[in-house]
Amino acid sequence: MARKDDAITCKVKEFRLGKGWSQQELADRIDVRRQAIYDIESGRYLPNTAIALRLARIFGCRVEELFVEHAPPETEPVHLVDDTGGSSTRLALGRVRNRLVGLPLQGAESIPFGLRSADGLLNPDKKSAYILSSSDRLEKTIILMGCDPAFDILGHHVTRLAPEARVHCRFASSHRALNGLAEGVTHVAGTHLHNTGKTETNVVVASQKLVGMRSRVMGFSLLEEGLMVARHNPLGIRSVADLAQPMVRFVNREQGAALRVLLDDQLQQAGIAGSAVEGYENEVTTHREGAYRIACNVADAALGLRAIAEAFNLSFVPITAARCDLVIPTDITSHPTVRILLDVLQSAALRREIDAIPGYEGSVTGTTIAVL
Known part of the structure; x- marks a missing residue:
């Protein structure tokens, strides 16, 4: 050897x-x-x-x-455009003649711009579709359901390694993603449910929902969760208990969302009823919706991630860190794009980029958490 x-x-x-x-x-x-x-x-x-x-x-x-x-990374001089002196080290790169140009991925620039091109158009019967993409392209496309914004980054790394491979990321709560796996409407499910004690909640819930479906649970990221608040936190919000203060307008996540469960646990520990929080019944279904409401000054606080708060130029009050896992059925691992995704999960390049995202850590990326 x-x-x-x-x-x-x-x-x-x-x-x-x-x-x-x-x-x-x-x-x-x-x-x-x-x-x-x-x-x-x-x-x-x-x-x-x-x-x-x-x-x-x-x-x-x-x-x-x-x-x-893995080929060794290359380093060369880069010309930064519109650098505002932010903390982000992630860049979109392109060559203009002989110059390597870097566009910092920070603030609003970290969120994709423009409309996504369609693979097909729904026919009037609502039961069939007019296909725009080639059959080969569809065969090399996989669907990933979950609510970690960094899944799009994973998809880009897959495409860099194999340009013909695609990962369609569809926003869904952890429970919806796992249900989608059980229903056979997604290849991979992302889940970041919060542990209680020593219980691995991601693993337990996945095993309950995927009875009879052999699967592998892979670590993807550690992400910081908490309250997104207006820039410089003018109301001085420091914890979930402060949401019950007069004049604090809160926007909640939907029932079943991992962040909603986290909030309810925190309120219960503080001895505060949900009814004491103005806006507790006011729900949004994504991190970005909550951040947008704060940016538009129709809310003062919302549940979300540090990365999303920074993208909307908001401040952030941390509550906890959760591990986001990928659940992949064993029979799906033979799919060519899933194989590439598994390779990417082992790459140093992906871990380095995850480490560079505000509020993220890549120490668990690619580790096998459990085999169901």
């Missing part, structure tokens, strides 16, 4: 878990010792050509899918 190469990510463990095999079972199938499998999966060693080919044959994949090589 060769020594560890930090430029190569080993995916053997993910493929083995997908088959439901132990390390000993895999070792027996390719005629090596269990210690060899442990060393390969832990990244201590890279296997020789013969063992790599045996592994690929037993998993029915290519060697390149088991051992993913």
Whole structure:
């Protein structure tokens, strides 16, 4: 065996878990010792050509899918446009003649501009569609339901690695996303339910909703959740308890949303009834809707993420951090774009960008949380 190469990510463990095999079972199938499998999966060693080919044959994949090589990042001078001195380090890049131009992705510029092109048009019968995209393009498209805004970033990383692959991100609460997985209307579901004690709520709820559906739960991000408030926090809101103060206009999330559950738990701990909060019954269904109402001065506080607050030039009062996971059915992992997505989850490039988003951390990105 060769020594560890930090430029190569080993995916053997993910493929083995997908088959439901132990390390000993895999070792027996390719005629090596269990210690060899442990060393390969832990990244201590890279296997020789013969063992790599045996592994690929037993998993029915290519060697390149088991051992993913990452090219070293390039660095070169960049000319910043409209730099306001913000804290964001994420850039949209383009070459203008021989100059590398960087557009800072901060504030409103971090939210996509323009309308999305359609793949089809609904026919008058409401039961069929006139298809605009090619069949091959649709076969390489996957749907990801969830409410983490960083899912769009994941989709862009997938397309960079394989330009023909696409990830359609559809905003949905954690429960709706998992229900969509159970109903067979999405390939991947994102969930960031809050843990109670030592209970892994993402895993527990996923196992309840996906009875009989073998799935893998993968870590995606750690994200900071709390209250979005007007710039400089003029009302001095410091906690959920301050929402009950007179003159504070609050906007809530819908029933079942993870942030709504978090709010209710916090209010209960503070001994405050929801009826004591002006606007408790006033609901929106996305982080952006709440932020927009504050920006338009029709609300003073809304539940949301630090990243969204900064995009709308708002201030933020942190409450907690939650882990957002991706739930992927085992039978879906053979989809070519899902395979690429799994590779991207292991990439240092994705983790670095997640770390660069305000209120985010990428330490859990790509880790296997549970196998259902």
